Amino acid sequence: MEASASVDRYMDVQGHMGRADLNAVLYPGAVAVVGASLSFGKWGQLILTNIIAGGFEGKIFPVHPKKSSLCGLKAYKKVTDIPQHVDVAFVTVPAAVVTSVVEDCGKKGVKGVVVISSGFSEVGAEGAELERKIVGICRHYGMALVGPNTMGIISPYAKLFATGAHTRPRAGGVAFVSQSGNLGNQLVHWASHQGIGISQFVGSGNEAMLGCAEYLEFLEQDDRARIIMLYMENVGQGRTFLEAARRVNRKKPVIVLKGGRTSAGKAAAASHTGSMGGEYPIFRAACRQAGILSVDAPAELLDLSAGFSSLPLPKGDRVGIVTLGGGWGVVTADTCNEKGLRVPPIPDSIIKRLNKYLPPFWSKGNPVDLVGTRDTEVPVVAVEELLKTDRIDAVISLGIIGRTELVRLLVDSTRRSDPDASQEELDEIVSFVDSYEEEYIATMVDLMERYEKPVIGVSLTRSDKGTVRSVEGKRYSGVFYQTPETAVNVLARMVQYWK
């Protein structure tokens, strides 16, 4: 395997990009797609159709050497032919042609270029030489350069979806920068399924000009980003990155997944991004010292995104557990202890209060086992009692949301087996559980706002409605993970950040 050039060597010529440049890339009024195409699956088609179908409200200029229009839009032969101002150009033409396109962009006064094309430093010395030329041109004209070899960017607040994957998460508080395009795209796709709101996604690609440190600096200033997720294989100038991350992390959580932690991963990363790696234990220790959370699995980035962006931070490690079944309470308590969280006894006053609602043999302790109660009031009372006491910092509530799915199954069975069952009553039950679910979520969000403590839900079933359930006009959102271990892990990480 040919050793590909490290992108590190460009770092020394990096200036600090001003905010304005990336602002133009992420919140443009007008975009050009150079290499725009109608061939299904080509990059020029992927980017153009995604921008259009995603509902971008600014101007879109396809650039094509021959066609006069694409997708009903007037097309131009060159960027310099476009009669109006262009903020950002997406470039999908073959590597050899990219330099002249970028030169055109510079002449035209474009503020930033997103170079999707591959064939640069990731493929060897020749590509690295091309990459250097592009950086030179961008610096000459003062243009921001994203990539090359990026899968694109997503900016939901600008309704700008410009990646190969046509997934469109809602606008929210999670910024995501990924050196791997397809890992990034896939995570954004999961985020979209889970209802997690994204502020920006940037596939940083080869990071010829802008690296994670620069994106961090931008996101530090952008209030739309409330939590920042990074996937990195190449840390570049480690000290610069860590300094930026430490500073930003004081304002908003910075969470890092490092690829290339092991010898097998490093070998894979070397052939992927040309990253030379470095020793992971040192990186992890540096992160820990700087208070930056590091995770080992992509899904954990998503889990933490949901929690950090939707819940108040806990101010301690004492967990109250409310469960609809004993076994789940046991498993959750075990996992809390194993993750360093405490499950302390609860005051007698709470036990007395709950005695009014529950059969005499209820658990009378923490976890609060609601013993399969069908009462709709007591789960709320139990959560609120735990939030009220200053002996509990956070609540994990298991099984309320998921229960509605099982009720639906039961209604279905009843219809099929009992010919005399009242269809009206059964309809009422279904509509009751549906509205109860929404009401319960709204109540949990209200409680979080009142007590400024997190309530983490565990649905125990797979919901099509996603992990994050937002409530109109509220600061916090309901979060319902499928498993207790996920809920406990997220809470433990939030406690770690709070510390």
Added chain:
Amino acid sequence: MEASASVDRYMDVQGHMGRADLNAVLYPGAVAVVGASLSFGKWGQLILTNIIAGGFEGKIFPVHPKKSSLCGLKAYKKVTDIPQHVDVAFVTVPAAVVTSVVEDCGKKGVKGVVVISSGFSEVGAEGAELERKIVGICRHYGMALVGPNTMGIISPYAKLFATGAHTRPRAGGVAFVSQSGNLGNQLVHWASHQGIGISQFVGSGNEAMLGCAEYLEFLEQDDRARIIMLYMENVGQGRTFLEAARRVNRKKPVIVLKGGRTSAGKAAAASHTGSMGGEYPIFRAACRQAGILSVDAPAELLDLSAGFSSLPLPKGDRVGIVTLGGGWGVVTADTCNEKGLRVPPIPDSIIKRLNKYLPPFWSKGNPVDLVGTRDTEVPVVAVEELLKTDRIDAVISLGIIGRTELVRLLVDSTRRSDPDASQEELDEIVSFVDSYEEEYIATMVDLMERYEKPVIGVSLTRSDKGTVRSVEGKRYSGVFYQTPETAVNVLARMVQYWK
């Protein structure tokens, strides 16, 4: 909290139940539901409607003190009034009445009783006394007793679904015994969503007569069960259990989730099943010595169920990785190393073979990065090459199945943005990706049968089609986890079992 009586004290009066007794419970020709009801959500309604709607093909006899029919079935006042033979009775009447019902069952010659009713040893000394009486009656008549305080049983091969949760997994190879009813029910529900086939589910409840050791002995002999999952809070007579588990585990994997591993979990378990716990490190060490896998999270039981029941066992720890994107390959390689699996270099002959299919800058190593190829042949070639070589024991393949979802999104965007796109061509693409997915799964199953090595898929998207994708008439099934960390963990556990 009142200390509830430990069920351990009954263990010494336990005889070894013969196979016949549990056979009658799990594969009955005729069942009675005592306490049958039409009140929505009552246990007598839950069990009766589930048995009917689940499609049980044997006879069903509701027992009700007044009604002459329920759900269109003739009802009887007492079990002894039923004119035909009854194999098993489900008992849902209040605890105080259970003794007389069980006595009736004995007189009638019923082979086994499943006592759903609660209010026994789990609520204190009085309940424990009642429980002792029931055990005495069952022993007197030679009846098997499941429970009391069980959430019921499921026996998909008998089309018998008799739990409170109306979830109905397909018949398959995973047996599941759970001391917690609702944890068990929920896991069966997940299994059903994930396409995991269940051979039996038993909520063992208070285990007054039959405990995990006895169920293990039964499942050892039942060929329908190919892998056995246990959730235990109370290990009972630890030595008896471990001896049974060790013996059975040599024939089929026994996997244990122990509740009450920590002080918080133990406290919760004490109030849940009255379990006194014991020291988890000792239990875990004993399991390890006996070769029994123990896990810490409910979801892991499911993950392992899917893998162990669907894939050939790996005969070594050397993993080949095939990925559609570099980042995912890096993350997977890292996780393999962290879980003790090797990702060795691959022979030059494979690299030469793949050179014919891939662009010159492909990874040329393990992970095999297919660089986002759209070729449909090369992913299969890559997997087969890795299966062929004796330097690789198992393959993890990332991204093929999930990709189809992204293609559908792209087709949708194209329809919306390009007025001139050929609708026919787009329809063809969709039907192609749909059939390609099924074809790919069938090919993977064929390859597993030919090479007797596991191929673990990672879909990277959430599929409605579940984790396990079975192929008509095949010994193995396709398994597609959503994340690489799950795939790697399952593989690592399979290697651990193989050792």
